[in-house]
Every structure is written in structure tokens, then in C-alpha cells.
Amino acid sequence: MRHRLSLSALAGAMLLSAVPAGAQYYDPYRPPPPPYGYDRPAPPYGYDRPPPPPYGYERPRYRRRFNDICVTSRGECPTQPLPSGSPCSCYIPGFGNKRGAVP
Numbered sequence: 001m002r003h004r005l006s007l008s009a010l011a012g013a014m015l016l017s018a019v020p021a022g023a024q025y026y027d028p029y030r031p032p033p034p035p036y037g038y039d040r041p042a043p044p045y046g047y048d049r050p051p052p053p054p055y056g057y058e059r060p061r062y063r064r065r066f067n068d069i070c071v072t073s074r075g076e077c078p079t080q081p082l083p084s085g086s087p088c089s090c091y092i093p094g095f096g097n098k099r100g101a102v103p
Contacts, residue, residue, distance in 0.1 A: 072100030 053059075070079040070088035077090035082102045089099045 067102045069103065070100050071103055072098040074098050076100075 065084045066081040067084055068079055068081045069076050070090050072090050072092065074092045074095050075090070077092070079088050079090070079102070082088060084102055086102050087099060088102055089097055091097050
């Protein structure tokens, strides 16, 4: 039994050593691309991001949106004006106090 196990392990090792490595992710016969500055320009700044604003530039200020409707899983109800996305609660008859969010 030991003899068969050792022979099968040896045969498996020989078969695995004969398999060529296929880890190349490129065509080995294709020449490498030229380096930057030789034939092609350098990539743009940040690829898809615009350059930073000039010094002294003020960022525009955005106003927060307010809404006076509270949306729950059982419906909606009026509430005091709150910023969008803030939590709120409503009393729904038959269901009681339900929590929701301002859209």
C-alpha cells in the first residue's frame, strides 16, 4: 500500500512539473510599450480629475435644502421644516408613533 502511494505521488509530481507556466498576462512576442516622453505624452493630471483651483479661489457655498414632510413606512405627515435626510417621527392613527426621515 505504501509503495503504491509513493509511486502515485511521484507520478503526480512528474505530471505537474511538465505543465508549462501560464501566468503571463501579456503577449511574450510583442515589444514593450515606449516609456513616457519618448513617443507618447504623459498622462493628464489625475486622469479624469480637473486640476486644483488657483490660489485664493473661494469654494461656492451650497444651501441646505429644508422640507416639512416626514415620510414613514406607514405614510407621511407634516412636520416642522428640517434639513433633508434628518430623522423625524409621526403619530399615525391605528399604528402609533412611527419614525421616518425628511426627503
